[in-house]
Every structure is written in structure tokens, then in C-alpha cells.
Amino acid sequence: MIRRILIACLVVAAIQLAARLPAHQPMPPTQPTTDPDLAASMTVLVRPPYPPLHKGHVDISTGLYFREDDDLVINTPFPIVLRRTYNSGDGHSRQFGINTTHLGEWWLYGDGDPRVPWADLILEDGRQIHFTRISPGNGQQDAVLRHDSTPSEFNGALLSWDGSAWEMQLPDGGLAVFLDCPSKRDVCSLVERRDPQGHRIAYVRDAWGKLL
Numbered sequence: 001m002i003r004r005i006l007i008a009c010l011v012v013a014a015i016q017l018a019a020r021l022p023a024h025q026p027m028p029p030t031q032p033t034t035d036p037d038l039a040a041s042m043t044v045l046v047r048p049p050y051p052p053l054h055k056g057h058v059d060i061s062t063g064l065y066f067r068e069d070d071d072l073v074i075n076t077p078f079p080i081v082l083r084r085t086y087n088s089g090d091g092h093s094r095q096f097g098i099n100t101t102h103l104g105e106w107w108l109y110g111d112g113d114p115r116v117p118w119a120d121l122i123l124e125d126g127r128q129i130h131f132t133r134i135s136p137g138n139g140q141q142d143a144v145l146r147h148d149s150t151p152s153e154f155n156g157a158l159l160s161w162d163g164s165a166w167e168m169q170l171p172d173g174g175l176a177v178f179l180d181c182p183s184k185r186d187v188c189s190l191v192e193r194r195d196p197q198g199h200r201i202a203y204v205r206d207a208w209g210k211l212l
Helices: 002-020 036-042
Strands: 054-058 065-074 080-087 100-102 107-109 118-122 128-133 144-146 158-161 166-169 175-178 188-194 200-202
Antiparallel strands (some): 054 065, 107 188, 118 128, 128 144, 144 158, 158 166, 166 175
């Protein structure tokens, strides 16, 4: 009997306590931020991993065999790629042996004419991208050259002298920087690449243009 009375008292007390508690209020919906700086700081850009390249092909116009292999990839914002490139028609011993070089070995070639009427960009696979002068003047200081003769990623690229080095503005917004080559013994080697977002890869070289 006493047990039943205690249970009844507890039930009544619980009902009275529940009646005194405030009704549940739903949480207001979260409003999107209108602060552009805060929104930018909360945005996380996820770049997909760089897919390594491994392929070879024969140029049917020349019969030459070309092979490209990405031996090392570091997935930084501007991926660092060590791509070994083979050209069967090169015939020279290069950084990775006979006929074999890599992506860091772009360089500029010209005939030494101080008026700089033209220049060729030599790529790692031996391709030549021809630039012709479009600026007035007859010297290096005011030289601006343009490539517009091939449907490639270099179509529309501009090559200009900045006072200490040659800068190549690429159509996608990227940049390539090359050493000056005032004498025939010097090589206008690639020393810097930047992507359109400003991420940078530097190529440190010795006095003879070799990568350190």
C-alpha cells in the first residue's frame, strides 16, 4: 500500500515539473554569411591528384619514336613533375642519357642578331615553337615577340625582355622565365615557371646552365 502511494506521488511530481518547464523552441535556421572575406576564408579548394603520364608514340611524318614517363609527381598546388622524355632522333647525351631529357630543359634559341627579329622555344621533346618580333625598335631592351603559327598551348604566347631575363607570358595566364644568353657559349635556360594562380617552381642552375 505504501509503495503504491509513493509511486503515485512521484508521477504527480513529474507531471507538475513538466508543466512548469518552458515549451521547446526550435532553433532558428542558420543564415549564410554575407561577409565575402569570411566566406573566402571558409572555402576549401580540393585539387584532384595529378594523373601521372606514361605514353609513347611514333610521329608518322618522320618515323621518330617519342616516349614520356612521369617518374616522380609531388602534388603541390602547382604539381612538381619529373617527366623523362625520349626522342629517338635527338642523337645527344642529355640529362637522362642518350636522347633523353626532362620537362625542366626548355631553352631559347636565336641567331645572335642584336635586333632580336625571332627566337625559338626548344621543348623537352625537341619541338620548336617559333616567335617573331611584333614590337618596334631594333634592340633587346624593347623586344616583344609572339607565337601564333601553331594550334598548340603556346598559340598567342608573348616573349619579352624585362631588363634581366626573358619572360614568356603563356595564353593560360602562366609564366616562364629564361636566362639571358649574351654569347654563343651561354644557354637561355628555363629558371622559373608560374601557374595562373602565381604558384612558382624555380630551377636553380650553375654558371653553365646545368640544374643543381
